[in-house]
Amino acid sequence: MTPPTTTQARTLPKPAPIIDQFVIDPEVVFLNHGSFGACPQAVLDAQSAHRLAAERELVRFYLHDAWGKIDRSREALASVVGCTAEDLVFVHNATTGVATVLDNLKLSTGDELLITNCEYPACINNFNRTAQRTGAEVVVADLPWPIESEDQVFEAIMSKVTDRTRFVLLSLITSSTGIRLPVERLIAEFKSRGIETILDAAHGCGCVPVEIDNWGAAYTTGNAHKWLCAPKGAAFLHVRKDLQDGFTPLIVSINGDNLEEAAERTGRSPFNQAFDYVGTDDVSAYLTIADAIEWLEHNMDGGIDGLMKRNHELCIKARNLICEAMDCTPPVPDSMLGPLSTIDLPAGHKTAAEVKDRLESEYRIQIPIWGTPAGTIAVRISPQAYNSIEQYEYLAGALKNILAS
Ligand SMILES: Cc1ncc(COP(=O)(O)O)c(C=O)c1O
Numbered sequence: 001m002t003p004p005t006t007t008q009a010r011t012l013p014k015p016a017p018i019i020d021q022f023v024i025d026p027e028v029v030f031l032n033h034g035s036f037g038a039c040p041q042a043v044l045d046a047q048s049a050h051r052l053a054a055e056r057e058l059v060r061f062y063l064h065d066a067w068g069k070i071d072r073s074r075e076a077l078a079s080v081v082g083c084t085a086e087d088l089v090f091v092h093n094a095t096t097g098v099a100t101v102l103d104n105l106k107l108s109t110g111d112e113l114l115i116t117n118c119e120y121p122a123c124i125n126n127f128n129r130t131a132q133r134t135g136a137e138v139v140v141a142d143l144p145w146p147i148e149s150e151d152q153v154f155e156a157i158m159s160k161v162t163d164r165t166r167f168v169l170l171s172l173i174t175s176s177t178g179i180r181l182p183v184e185r186l187i188a189e190f191k192s193r194g195i196e197t198i199l200d201a202a203h204g205c206g207c208v209p210v211e212i213d214n215w216g217a218a219y220t221t222g223n224a225h226k227w228l229c230a231p232k233g234a235a236f237l238h239v240r241k242d243l244q245d246g247f248t249p250l251i252v253s254i255n256g257d258n259l260e261e262a263a264e265r266t267g268r269s270p271f272n273q274a275f276d277y278v279g280t281d282d283v284s285a286y287l288t289i290a291d292a293i294e295w296l297e298h299n300m301d302g303g304i305d306g307l308m309k310r311n312h313e314l315c316i317k318a319r320n321l322i323c324e325a326m327d328c329t330p331p332v333p334d335s336m337l338g339p340l341s342t343i344d345l346p347a348g349h350k351t352a353a354e355v356k357d358r359l360e361s362e363y364r365i366q367i368p369i370w371g372t373p374a375g376t377i378a379v380r381i382s383p384q385a386y387n388s389i390e391q392y393e394y395l396a397g398a399l400k401n402i403l404a405s
Contacts, residue, residue: 037226039229109135316337318381339382367381
């Protein structure tokens with residue numbers, strides 16, 4: 001961030017005390033966990049230890065030790081996302097997870113791929129590329145905004161289903177608007193119509209309760225590097241058991257031609273074998289997922305469950321106080337939010353870029369802000385353990401000053 005442009009140094013609001021365990025710049029009011037997460041020092045240290053252990057004996061690591069360490073993270077993560085461990089594999093991010101699924105789908109000309117207008121741009125780009133390659137068509141369901149109820153969202157999505165719909169992409173929590181979609185109900189309804197769901201839980205584990213096996217989506221991908229505070233490059237892909245046969249990574253590696261035999265040798269499933277080694281790679285972020293989960297369980301009041309509850313409550317409180325300060329109405333029912341919330345502010349004559357720049361340079365606040373087609377300015381909050389209500393009071397005051405001036 002550039003230095004403040006005001007001559008007077010501002011007194012910055014105090015974050016929550018746990019911030020001392022993160023490496024976040026104390027001169028920044030960091031209110032954007034949602035974009036890239038943030039990793040505690042202890043977790044970064046655990047990642048360094050994994051890297052060092054590998055470097056001490058690389059051959060033993062890649063041919064032997066890595067398997068047990070990957071399984072340790074697989075098991076720890078499975079208990080957080082509610083699934084059988086061996087149905088999970090690791091990828092470096094949710095975008096790769098979605099691209100991998102698309103690469104494995106058998107599609108023909110005229111098939112329809114249903115998405116919503118609130119899906120993450122990288123996922124939409126991958127859907128469009130797949131459509132170009134296969135002759136399938138991407139159909140977009142526009143979600144309402146503001147939102148009154150889950151039913152409204154459910155109906156907006158279902159209204160786009162036709163007898164050619166084959167697969168649907170749903171975010172568990174939408175990136176731009178922070179809505180927790182009613183995925184349980186949608187997945188079940190799609191299944192009853194013979195349509196399979198790709199669930200994008202990029203904001204999922206550590207964010208809201210996730211129950212992969214109970215929900216029954218065909219494919220689920222998600223990031224551990226966001227709300228589980230794992231190092232960057234730690235994400236997962238879950239493939240339902242009945243779809244694992246022949247499901248491959250984007251990269252076919254040395255065991256690609258004899259997966260069964262390699263799997264027997266290492267005592268793992270062919271699905272795990274295919275993904276656990278995809279060429280020489282830094283897998284330390286995967287190995288550290290188990291450490292990040294342990295860190296959260298030990299350092300958060302009530303462990304990960306307690307953290308999710310705390311962040312949701314802080315999100316609602318912060319959203320309400322910003323709405324009150326700016327005299328606007330909360331756009332989404334509380335029950336449809338996790339720890340992310342987007343609020344539309346009256347823009348006056350300001351542009352989003354100007355507001356963002358002034359928040360950074362005058363107030364040291366780091367937060368996503370963008371302009372909307374309706375001419376408003378959207379701000380997205382995403383409180384994590386290290387954020388405090390005082391930081392959001394400070395944000396509300398700053399927004400009021402900037403937008404009123
Ligand atoms: C809903 C959603 N899907 C996918 C992604 C992509 O995640 P990544 O950049 O880790 O691939 C994001 C990133 O914020 C997201 O919010």
